[in-house]
Amino acid sequence: MRVGILTGGGDCPGLNAVIRAVVRTGGRHGHEHVGLLHGWRGLLERDGRSLSRADVGAIMTRGGTILGSSRTNPFKSEGGGEECVRAFADLGLDALVAIGGEDTLGVARRLYAEHGLKIVGVPKTIDNDLSGTDFTFGFWTAVQIATDAIDRLHTTADRTTA
Numbered sequence: 001m002r003v004g005i006l007t008g009g010g011d012c013p014g015l016n017a018v019i020r021a022v023v024r025t026g027g028r029h030g031h032e033h034v035g036l037l038h039g040w041r042g043l044l045e046r047d048g049r050s051l052s053r054a055d056v057g058a059i060m061t062r063g064g065t066i067l068g069s070s071r072t073n074p075f076k077s078e079g080g081g082e083e084c085v086r087a088f089a090d091l092g093l094d095a096l097v098a099i100g101g102e103d104t105l106g107v108a109r110r111l112y113a114e115h116g117l118k119i120v121g122v123p124k125t126i127d128n129d130l131s132g133t134d135f136t137f138g139f140w141t142a143v144q145i146a147t148d149a150i151d152r153l154h155t156t157a158d159r160t161t162a
Contacts, residue, residue, distance in 0.1 A: 004036050005035050023056045084107075098120070
């Protein structure tokens with residue numbers, strides 16, 4: 001099976017971990033992986049690169065996404081859905097893993113519902129606002145950063161000045 005992987009929307013920690021998990025798990029089942037660069041734009045432009053176990057071995061400590069991201073929504077252009085179907089075929093994809101938030105997963109849902117493409121959506125958003133999901137990639141990082149900032153503010157506010 002040839003599986004595409006893309007990351008859409010804003011950048012957040014955890015994306016490389018998901019990419020790595022998909023490649024390592026799929027590789028154990030004999031799947032081939034193609035990383036689509038810059039989200040849905042990568043699919044539309046047929047811009048991808050092969051991803052092997054060796055390619056994802058050391059990405060856990062890197063921030064963001066090795067695939068890049070964009071806010072491209074194919075359905076905002078006339079015939080965008082049909083172009084995705086053609087690109088899916090041109091790249092020889094059997095399935096796709098879309099990692100993203102509301103917009104990215106909305107495109108994935110429509111491509112499945114309207115065109116029957118095999119797509120798995122992985123929820124990612126710091127807003128934690130996707131239905132059917134308790135927590136998303138990015139949410140806990142946002143909470144931790146906000147908590148750290150508030151802790152630093154308390155420390156500064158507790159100091160008395162002479």
